[in-house]
Amino acid sequence: MGSVLTVKNINVYYGAIHAIKGISFDVNKGEIVTLIGANGAGKSTTLHTISGLLRSKTGDIEFLGSSIARTPAHKIVSLGISHVPEGRRIFQGLTVEDNLQMGAFVTKPDRIARNLEYVYEQFPRLKERAKQVAGTLSGGEQQMLAMGRGLMSDPRLLMLDEPSMGLAPILVDQIFEIIHNLHKAGTTILLVEQNAQMALSIADRAYVLETGKIALEGSAEELMGNEQVQKAYLGE
Amino acid sequence: MADKIKKSINAKRLKGAVRNNQYRKEAIISYGILVIGFILLQLGASAGLIGRNLQGQFVPICVYMSLAIALNLVVGLSGELSLGHAGFMAIGVFTGIIVTRILESSVTADWLRLIIALIASAVVTSIAGFIIGIPILGLRGDYLAIVTLAFGEIVRNLMNVLYFGLDKNGKLHFAFNHTIEEVDTSGRIITGAIGATGVHKTASFASATLLTAFTLFVVLNLKNSKQGRAIMSIRDNRIAGESIGLNVRKYKLMAFVMSAALAGMAGCMFGQNYSTMAPAKFNVNTSVLILVFVVLGGIGNIWGGMIAAALLTVLPEALRQFADYRMLTYAIVLIVVMICTYNPAIKARISGIVKKLKPKKKKHGKDKTGKEAA
Ligand SMILES: Nc1ncnc2c1ncn2[C@@H]1O[C@H](COP(=O)(O)OP(=O)(O)O)[C@@H](O)[C@H]1O
Ligand SMILES: [Mg+2]
Numbered sequence: 001m002g003s004v005l006t007v008k009n010i011n012v013y014y015g016a017i018h019a020i021k022g023i024s025f026d027v028n029k030g031e032i033v034t035l036i037g038a039n040g041a042g043k044s045t046t047l048h049t050i051s052g053l054l055r056s057k058t059g060d061i062e063f064l065g066s067s068i069a070r071t072p073a074h075k076i077v078s079l080g081i082s083h084v085p086e087g088r089r090i091f092q093g094l095t096v097e098d099n100l101q102m103g104a105f106v107t108k109p110d111r112i113a114r115n116l117e118y119v120y121e122q123f124p125r126l127k128e129r130a131k132q133v134a135g136t137l138s139g140g141e142q143q144m145l146a147m148g149r150g151l152m153s154d155p156r157l158l159m160l161d162e163p164s165m166g167l168a169p170i171l172v173d174q175i176f177e178i179i180h181n182l183h184k185a186g187t188t189i190l191l192v193e194q195n196a197q198m199a200l201s202i203a204d205r206a207y208v209l210e211t212g213k214i215a216l217e218g219s220a221e222e223l224m225g226n227e228q229v230q231k232a233y234l235g236e
Numbered sequence: 237m238a239d240k241i242k243k244s245i246n247a248k249r250l251k252g253a254v255r256n257n258q259y260r261k262e263a264i265i266s267y268g269i270l271v272i273g274f275i276l277l278q279l280g281a282s283a284g285l286i287g288r289n290l291q292g293q294f295v296p297i298c299v300y301m302s303l304a305i306a307l308n309l310v311v312g313l314s315g316e317l318s319l320g321h322a323g324f325m326a327i328g329v330f331t332g333i334i335v336t337r338i339l340e341s342s343v344t345a346d347w348l349r350l351i352i353a354l355i356a357s358a359v360v361t362s363i364a365g366f367i368i369g370i371p372i373l374g375l376r377g378d379y380l381a382i383v384t385l386a387f388g389e390i391v392r393n394l395m396n397v398l399y400f401g402l403d404k405n406g407k408l409h410f411a412f413n414h415t416i417e418e419v420d421t422s423g424r425i426i427t428g429a430i431g432a433t434g435v436h437k438t439a440s441f442a443s444a445t446l447l448t449a450f451t452l453f454v455v456l457n458l459k460n461s462k463q464g465r466a467i468m469s470i471r472d473n474r475i476a477g478e479s480i481g482l483n484v485r486k487y488k489l490m491a492f493v494m495s496a497a498l499a500g501m502a503g504c505m506f507g508q509n510y511s512t513m514a515p516a517k518f519n520v521n522t523s524v525l526i527l528v529f530v531v532l533g534g535i536g537n538i539w540g541g542m543i544a545a546a547l548l549t550v551l552p553e554a555l556r557q558f559a560d561y562r563m564l565t566y567a568i569v570l571i572v573v574m575i576c577t578y579n580p581a582i583k584a585r586i587s588g589i590v591k592k593l594k595p596k597k598k599k600h601g602k603d604k605t606g607k608e609a610a
Contacts, residue, residue, distance in 0.1 A: 051479070073481075077479070091472045092472060094469070098465075102466075102480055105480050105481055106481040149480065
């Protein structure tokens with residue numbers, strides 16, 4: 001199992017605010033790795049740094065063996081990292097299918113039809129709504145669309161930022177089932193969640209982030225059984 | 237201000253139907269307005285139904301339509317506010333005048349000189365757009381509006397002290413802030429605040445209409461292209477645009493530079509329609525006027541902007557009978573139209589009535605999706 005992503009000692013600032021304080025972690029091929037932590041712990045900031053929207057002052061980020069720490073954001077997508085940002089960032093005015101097509105902006109034209117078919121397979125609901133304007137979709141459908149769009153660029157690593165945020169429990173189950181299916185199909189996933197219970201239930205390994213630092217790490221099972229984690233994140 | 241405009245863009249997009257049909261419809265309406273307008277005005281003029289004053293407005297109408305289309309590229313497609321388009325227009329005007337004057341002896345055909353001048357104006361204004369676009373497109377919303385406004389003023393003030401002329405040997409001279417000794421009165425092209433004088437006019441209603449058609453062609457094609465969709469996607473959701481690998485700066489700059497070039501060409505045509513042209517014309521009022529065309533026509537609505545440009549260019553002439561109250565009437569007309577098309581309360585009332593008229597079936601569908609979202 002080769003390493004897909006290696007994050008080494010990154011420090012990220014918003015002006016004077018020191019948001020990420022020297023964290024390191026890695027994601028191996030075919031794994032689901034989850035970053036869990038409370039609101040404001042720095043989970044989104046970490047993903048933004050990997051996708052090139054923010055820069056680390058120190059350390060390095062390696063993707064498939066080469067450094068991407070200085071690569072511009074739009075090139076990182078074509079290298080194979082797909083970032084599904086938090087808050088269901090879809091193109092409201094475009095139809096579902098056009099949103100998916102936009103997701104393939106950097107994809108080789110001959111793969112687009114295949115990818116579209118694959119996304120529709122994973123998200124049958126999106127196929128039903130293909131011609132609907134995306135802004136009129138329900139919250140859960142918008143999240144599916146954002147994830148589907150992320151899959152259109154043939155990602156070698158899919159980064160999901162709080163896909164369950166603000167969804168009803170039944171929809172959360174659906175979304176996690178889809179993530180599980182993607183994992184089974186071989187997609188490598190870095191999952192950011194506040195819903196630690198759900199995240200740990202499908203992940204291979206996990207890192208617990210607290211105010212910009214990694215407080216704990218281990219296999220998902222280990223952390224599930226960890227007293228500290230249970231107290232702080234699992235509400236037991 | 238920028239936020240409000242963005243919201244109304246999103247509201248409009250939500251109503252959008254299937255994309256390709258919409259583009260086809262837009263193209264047919266836009267070109268239709270241009271062709272029918274041209275034929276009607278041409279027939280009206282030759283039949284003697286249209287007065288000389290109004291005939292004098294034919295070229296400006298086309299120019300302002302082009303400017304409205306060009307600005308829509310920035311305001312409508314790219315979702316940024318520019319208050320500096322009079323600056324690009326001015327650069328186009330004076331580039332065009334200088335180029336046609338230099339070529340006067342070597343290129344005898346008016347139309348050819350006009351085409352060369354248009355190309356030169358496009359080149360110069362796109363360079364200007366590129367130079368100011370690079371640092372400012374990182375700014376957003378109101379900041380961009382302020383900086384572009386300043387740009388327009390800087391251009392006008394530079395034009396105010398610019399001297400250009402040909403000496404007896406046909407050599408080109410230019411200077412800032414003082415007259416040029418080698419150039420006698422007949423060789424002067426641009427004279428500071430007086431501006432350009434003795435311009436040999438090369439514009440015509442037909443060529444101005446063709447320029448508008450060209451502007452339409454460029455903008456509609458961009459809108460319907462992969463690049464155009466990238467530009468509009470970034471406008472709709474910048475973060476999502478970044479997340480799918482769009483180079484935000486590149487596409488914003490592309491829209492801005494193309495818009496600047498088209499505005500420069502429109503300016504060139506404008507300058508070729510008068511024998512004199514003073515820089516004072518290209519102040520903030522003119523930039524705002526172009527923005528008013530775009531806003532009044534519905535942001536992002538290409539043909540709406542064209543109609544607004546045509547009507548608001550003709551209106552001051554038509555209101556001449558009100559004499560002193562002309563500009564007051566003009567302002568009142570503007571305000572009333574704005575309120576009717578943009579006031580959310582009035583809009584909500586209208587859409588409320590429309591909803592009542594719709595069959596109940598749709599409401600059920602909505603409830604279902606609403607529950608799922610909760
Ligand atoms: N744009 C920003 N400007 C300044 N501070 C920010 C910004 N975005 C996030 N932060 C701060 O950085 C820290 C980490 O935020 P974030 O990564 O969004 O947390 P999480 O995703 O874990 O909820 C928080 O303290 C937050 O207030
Ligand atoms: Mg977050």
